[in-house]
Amino acid sequence: MTEKHHHIASAFDRDLEEVQAEIMKMGGLVENAILAAADSLEARDEEMAEKVRENDRAIDELEELINDEAARIIALRAPTAIDLRLVLSVLKISANLERIGDYAKNMAKRTGILVQMAPIEGATVSLKRMARDVQLMLKDALDAYIQRDAALAMDVIHRDRDVDQLYNALFREFLTFMMEDPRNITPCMHLHFIAKNTERMGDHVTAVAEQVVYLVTGEVPDEDRKKRDVTSTDASLSED
Amino acid sequence: MTEKHHHIASAFDRDLEEVQAEIMKMGGLVENAILAAADSLEARDEEMAEKVRENDRAIDELEELINDEAARIIALRAPTAIDLRLVLSVLKISANLERIGDYAKNMAKRTGILVQMAPIEGATVSLKRMARDVQLMLKDALDAYIQRDAALAMDVIHRDRDVDQLYNALFREFLTFMMEDPRNITPCMHLHFIAKNTERMGDHVTAVAEQVVYLVTGEVPDEDRKKRDVTSTDASLSED
Numbered sequence: 001m002t003e004k005h006h007h008i009a010s011a012f013d014r015d016l017e018e019v020q021a022e023i024m025k026m027g028g029l030v031e032n033a034i035l036a037a038a039d040s041l042e043a044r045d046e047e048m049a050e051k052v053r054e055n056d057r058a059i060d061e062l063e064e065l066i067n068d069e070a071a072r073i074i075a076l077r078a079p080t081a082i083d084l085r086l087v088l089s090v091l092k093i094s095a096n097l098e099r100i101g102d103y104a105k106n107m108a109k110r111t112g113i114l115v116q117m118a119p120i121e122g123a124t125v126s127l128k129r130m131a132r133d134v135q136l137m138l139k140d141a142l143d144a145y146i147q148r149d150a151a152l153a154m155d156v157i158h159r160d161r162d163v164d165q166l167y168n169a170l171f172r173e174f175l176t177f178m179m180e181d182p183r184n185i186t187p188c189m190h191l192h193f194i195a196k197n198t199e200r201m202g203d204h205v206t207a208v209a210e211q212v213v214y215l216v217t218g219e220v221p222d223e224d225r226k227k228r229d230v231t232s233t234d235a236s237l238s239e240d
Numbered sequence: 241m242t243e244k245h246h247h248i249a250s251a252f253d254r255d256l257e258e259v260q261a262e263i264m265k266m267g268g269l270v271e272n273a274i275l276a277a278a279d280s281l282e283a284r285d286e287e288m289a290e291k292v293r294e295n296d297r298a299i300d301e302l303e304e305l306i307n308d309e310a311a312r313i314i315a316l317r318a319p320t321a322i323d324l325r326l327v328l329s330v331l332k333i334s335a336n337l338e339r340i341g342d343y344a345k346n347m348a349k350r351t352g353i354l355v356q357m358a359p360i361e362g363a364t365v366s367l368k369r370m371a372r373d374v375q376l377m378l379k380d381a382l383d384a385y386i387q388r389d390a391a392l393a394m395d396v397i398h399r400d401r402d403v404d405q406l407y408n409a410l411f412r413e414f415l416t417f418m419m420e421d422p423r424n425i426t427p428c429m430h431l432h433f434i435a436k437n438t439e440r441m442g443d444h445v446t447a448v449a450e451q452v453v454y455l456v457t458g459e460v461p462d463e464d465r466k467k468r469d470v471t472s473t474d475a476s477l478s479e480d
Contacts, residue, residue, distance in 0.1 A: 071324060078318035084311060175429065179422045185415060
């Protein structure tokens with residue numbers, strides 16, 4: 001990889017590759033956390049959920065390590081222009097990964113509550129599909145980052161719309177369940193939290209992909225897609 | 241202020257003061273957005289809510305300006321140690337302010353929907369109290385930042401618990417309303433979103449205060465307070 005660059009300072013390249021490797025490691029842990037959180041919810045497996053909660057610590061520690069490393073690189077190498085942009089992107093990407101990890105942990109927490117309630121038909125299957133989509137988006141965003149592949153990053157950004165649509169469909173489904181039977185209200189509130197947090201994970205993956213586009217092209221992708229949550233503007237929901 | 245510092249490079253001090261002034265300006269806009277969003281919800285004032293949504297653009301633009309300025313300072317002045325920490329904190333604080341602004345905008349969006357539904361007794365008053373608490377926390381966090389006052393920042397961090405408690409009380413209240421009458425479900429879902437987002441604003445204010453503590457003391461405050469949302473662990477909610 002170093003050969004392709006045109007820097008004078010190859011020490012900078014080595015530092016950068018090292019911290020990028022930490023990003024990939026952190027990304028792998030977060031991908032696992034997303035899937036394991038959704039699996040434990042579907043399987044109603046309290047033990048697996050507990051593991052997701054425990055593993056979040058390793059993700060947080062990696063973020064701190066990456067922050068320290070990035071600050072060290074800036075202080076030591078005084079990078080400018082594109083090199084500085086590369087180091088600053090490391091900070092942004094790790095912050096987004098940390099938030100996604102937090103949401104996975106929160107999902108796992110709610111599994112502990114939901115196992116004590118009657119299951120809501122079909123909900124955890126839909127939630128797992130959403131989580132799976134987000135995990136695949138994250139995988140591609142990280143691949144796009146390492147390969148500096150703006151096209152793949154744009155693809156990830158577009159796929160976030162599908163996640164938003166899944167969320168909006170679930171929101172409506174939960175409302176229906178709650179109206180049908182008041183006993184569904186408490187579990188549906190928790191399931192809705194999980195859906196909303198998964199949708200937010202998608203937003204954070206999108207932010208990672210946007211960083212990649214910015215790194216490669218120097219341009220921030222179109223702001224269009226930023227209407228994250230149509231339930232707040234959707235007229236159909238105002239028909240009380 | 242410059243006199244108190246012991247830097248050689250006073251150009252750095254001037255740059256830093258300038259970007260800190262932008263932070264304060266951004267913070268002022270965000271404080272206004274929080275209050276105006278809560279006021280428009282309470283007054284059911286669609287026009288005021290529209291203004292909050294429009295004003296969010298100025299907040300986003302300030303964040304971009306601050307990001308560019310911070311990158312320029314790093315590239316130009318190559319700060320190290322505490323100076324670097326100061327510049328990096330600018331990036332983190334502006335990112336938190338931008339998120340708080342987004343939540344205020346989201347609150348204003350939901351006002352547009354809620355005015356079309358029957359009001360839920362007492363809810364908007366409680367929400368306004370929560371928003372007011374968060375706005376005062378933000379004001380103090382920004383004062384603590386400018387005055388490098390770790391004690392005031394710690395006070396802000398502790399006050400976030402009150403906001404969490406207000407949120408948890410509201411969560412229960414909304415559940416009760418929903419169970420009493422299915423017609424309350426849709427408005428309560430929106431009101432609950434607003435409560436949750438206000439609670440998240442408090443988390444972002446806390447993150448700003450933590451940056452201040454870190455800047456002044458070199459230590460990250462205790463992780464204890466990070467259990468942000470007890471509804472995901474609270475046994476009382478599992479009694480379906």
